[in-house]
Amino acid sequence: MKKIWILFFVAGLISLSLPAQNEQGIIGKPQLKLNSDVMTPEVLWSFGRLSDVQLSPNGKTILYGVSYYSIGQNKGNRDLYVTTLKDNNTTQLTRTAVGELDAQWRPDGKKIGFLAASNGSAQLWEMNPDGSKPIQISHIEGGITGFKYAPDQSKILFTKEVKLDKTVADIYPDLPKASGRIINDLMYRHWDTWVDTYSHVFVADYDGQSLKNVTDIMEDEQYECPMKPFGGMEQVNWTPDSKFIAYTCRKKKGRAYTLSTNSDIYLYSLKNKQTANLTKGMMGYDIDPVFSPDGNYMAWESMEHDGYESDKNRLFIMNLTTKTKTQYTKAFDQNVHNLDWSKDGKSIYFISDWHASDDIYRLEITSGKITKITNGIHDYTSLVTNGKQLVATRMSMSMPIEIYSVNAKNGKATQVTFTNKSILDQLTMGKVEKRWITTTDNKRELTWIIYPPHFNPDKKYPALLYCEGGPQSTVSQFWSYRWNFQMMAANGYIIVAPNRRGLPGFGTKWNEEISGDYGGQNMKDYFSAIDSLKKEPFIDENRLGAVGASYGGYSVYWIAGHNLNRRFKAFIAHDGMFNLESLYLETDEMWFVNWDLGGPFWDKQNKTAQRTYAEASPQRFVQNWNTPILVIHGQLDYRIPVTEGMQAFNAAILLNVPAQFLYFPDESHWVLKPQNGILWQRTFFSWLNKWLK
Numbered sequence: 185m186k187k188i189w190i191l192f193f194v195a196g197l198i199s200l201s202l203p204a205q206n207e208q209g210i211i212g213k214p215q216l217k218l219n220s221d222v223m224t225p226e227v228l229w230s231f232g233r234l235s236d237v238q239l240s241p242n243g244k245t246i247l248y249g250v251s252y253y254s255i256g257q258n259k260g261n262r263d264l265y266v267t268t269l270k271d272n273n274t275t276q277l278t279r280t281a282v283g284e285l286d287a288q289w290r291p292d293g294k295k296i297g298f299l300a301a302s303n304g305s306a307q308l309w310e311m312n313p314d315g316s317k318p319i320q321i322s323h324i325e326g327g328i329t330g331f332k333y334a335p336d337q338s339k340i341l342f343t344k345e346v347k348l349d350k351t352v353a354d355i356y357p358d359l360p361k362a363s364g365r366i367i368n369d370l371m372y373r374h375w376d377t378w379v380d381t382y383s384h385v386f387v388a389d390y391d392g393q394s395l396k397n398v399t400d401i402m403e404d405e406q407y408e409c410p411m412k413p414f415g416g417m418e419q420v421n422w423t424p425d426s427k428f429i430a431y432t433c434r435k436k437k438g439r440a441y442t443l444s445t446n447s448d449i450y451l452y453s454l455k456n457k458q459t460a461n462l463t464k465g466m467m468g469y470d471i472d473p474v475f476s477p478d479g480n481y482m483a484w485e486s487m488e489h490d491g492y493e494s495d496k497n498r499l500f501i502m503n504l505t506t507k508t509k510t511q512y513t514k515a516f517d518q519n520v521h522n523l524d525w526s527k528d529g530k531s532i533y534f535i536s537d538w539h540a541s542d543d544i545y546r547l548e549i550t551s552g553k554i555t556k557i558t559n560g561i562h563d564y565t566s567l568v569t570n571g572k573q574l575v576a577t578r579m580s581m582s583m584p585i586e587i588y589s590v591n592a593k594n595g596k597a598t599q600v601t602f603t604n605k606s607i608l609d610q611l612t613m614g615k616v617e618k619r620w621i622t623t624t625d626n627k628r629e630l631t632w633i634i635y636p637p638h639f640n641p642d643k644k645y646p647a648l649l650y651c652e653g654g655p656q657s658t659v660s661q662f663w664s665y666r667w668n669f670q671m672m673a674a675n676g677y678i679i680v681a682p683n684r685r686g687l688p689g690f691g692t693k694w695n696e697e698i699s700g701d702y703g704g705q706n707m708k709d710y711f712s713a714i715d716s717l718k719k720e721p722f723i724d725e726n727r728l729g730a731v732g733a734s735y736g737g738y739s740v741y742w743i744a745g746h747n748l749n750r751r752f753k754a755f756i757a758h759d760g761m762f763n764l765e766s767l768y769l770e771t772d773e774m775w776f777v778n779w780d781l782g783g784p785f786w787d788k789q790n791k792t793a794q795r796t797y798a799e800a801s802p803q804r805f806v807q808n809w810n811t812p813i814l815v816i817h818g819q820l821d822y823r824i825p826v827t828e829g830m831q832a833f834n835a836a837i838l839l840n841v842p843a844q845f846l847y848f849p850d851e852s853h854w855v856l857k858p859q860n861g862i863l864w865q866r867t868f869f870s871w872l873n874k875w876l877k
Contacts, residue, residue, distance in 0.1 A: 211261035225865035243570025277315030369438030376852030494656035527571035651732030651739035682713035703800030733758035745805025754875035818851035
């Protein structure tokens with residue numbers, strides 16, 4: 185069965201012409217003609233990936249990028265597009281082999297700035313709004329990683345990596361080929377990279393042709409902005425008068441850095457070159473400053489507790505004259521993200537997750553009233569306003585990100601871009617159903633059910649329990665290029681995806697009921713969901729599998745040790761935590777394991793930690809494993825190191841449990857290369873088909 189299934193894909197379920205390219209290897213939009221109307225890995229990797237939406241200063245034209253991937257070349261490329269809001273007239277601006285990033289309008293709207301490679305490093309370029317006459321603006325040694333124009337256009341801030349620590353070659357110049365590292369403190373690697381440099385914010389004079397008089401506003405500080413691993417240019421901003429730069433930073437080093445999430449927002453004065461900490465004394469993450477149009481107020485996202493990376497994300501506003509801080513979401517038991525001021529400064533729009541859908545909300549500053557604007561089965565992912573309407577990006581389990589125009593009063597959304605229409609028109613997607621399940625403690629748990637395309641209620645289907653990662657990330661209406669629910673359903677499986685305990689979007693209490701309780705109620709929530717659904721006449725309860733990554737991979741390992749009566753017949757765990765004691769000393773961010781596991785395993789007085797390691801660590805129950813398991817892990821995963829996957833696979837083999845190990849030497853916590861992504865999908869379904877079909 186396994187060999188037949190692989191040949192099925194090699195033979196080609198689709199007829200796929202190679203992405204458009206010239207002699208330089210430019211990757212463009214592929215021309216797809218499907219021989220079947222269901223998803224395949226090749227089709228999944230053919231979707232254009234839209235991102236980074238920017239609205240022109242006059243509010244009439246949208247600038248954005250789209251990435252396409254070539255399976256044959258095993259790489260992707262990104263080009264820039266503009267679309268007019270009035271008539272949805274779309275124009276492709278760039279067709280190069282280097283890929284253009286971080287594109288944005290110059291404040292006067294007469295130029296578009298963007299990053300593109302030049303002599304091996306990314307530099308700032310500009311072009312006309314129609315894509316003509318591109319010229320290179322910056323010539324910064326080592327390249328830059330992001331930029332923003334000053335509102336008055338007199339300066340440009342940019343970020344770049346700076347080397348501040350001595351390497352072996354610096355210490356021993358006579359050993360230029362030595363590859364070793366001398367490490368004296370913690371936080372020496374981060375998710376998928378070693379900490380060799382620090383990202384700093386620079387400012388330079390700009391005359392419309394070049395950058396001059398460059399200044400590092402962080403000087404020789406061994407700190408970073410944006411913050412690793414996921415921070416971007418949203419963490420840096422100009423004040424409307426172009427006199428100050430606000431930036432997000434956690435000014436800690438080594439051991440102190442890895443134990444704390446306490447970041448602050450700093451305000452740098454271009455006039456006196458002094459820096460002030462605006463959020464001193466606020467102990468959690470403080471990030472992403474945005475200023476009111478008149479420059480009198482600053483809004484930002486803030487977490488309360490130091491060391492808790494999944495704390496409630498609150499909305500704060502500061503009066504910059506009095507330095508008074510006001511929290512506007514005390515009674516709003518949800519997270520806030522993507523803050524954007526209205527043009528009149530009277531409101532702030534933001535995105536918040538509630539009951540596994542991300543929608544747009546509006547805060548009225550004077551009254552403090554929060555209103556939900558949009559409503560539906562979808563996830564909004566970004567927004568910006570032009571004063572009359574909202575321009576937002578949206579996705580769902582059945583469609584990747586596209587741009588929408590949203591009426592700010594009634595929430596009515598109109599699709600603006602149709603990047604993947606030619607592919608979607610040829611596909612039949614499975615039905616997505618929302619269902620509320622009663623848990624063992626009599627609570628209500630929202631569970632998504634995704635049905636196979638052409639679902640027949642008279643048939644019996646195998647089912648997959650999807651275990652979410654995070655641990656605190658919602659099973660919302662996300663579109664994934666690996667954990668794609670429509671991809672799973674297209675292979676003939678019913679997908680059961682519960683929003684178990686520990687996920688946001690259901691109130692703070694629900695979200696917090698996982699920390700220090702990894703093997704507790706959230707695991708019972710998984711069982712509640714699958715046990716309820718397996719009673720359906722169209723699900724074969726003798727063909728159930730459980731799959732997941734990260735905390736979802738941990739969940740699979742834990743369930744494998746508690747698989748009473750062999751409820752499940754197959755498992756797949758990707759980048760999962762297997763041995764919590766070894767993980768504690770192998771992971772990169774110590775605040776994560778201290779908060780979620782309760783602390784170090786050697787602290788015998790800490791009852792929470794001792795209970796976690798005794799009752800929640802999967803290796804404690806590995807002697808109970810009796811079900812086939814596929815283990816997947818990447819060598820470059822420093823958050824959950826590859827040794828966790830190796831321990832799990834080795835244990836299974838020694839216990840005579842059927843097992844397979846899919847190892848990626850060049851992938852991290854994610855699988856980002858096209859051919860590796862397709863290999864992942866083929867191995868995933870080959871394993872499931874072998875044991876469940």
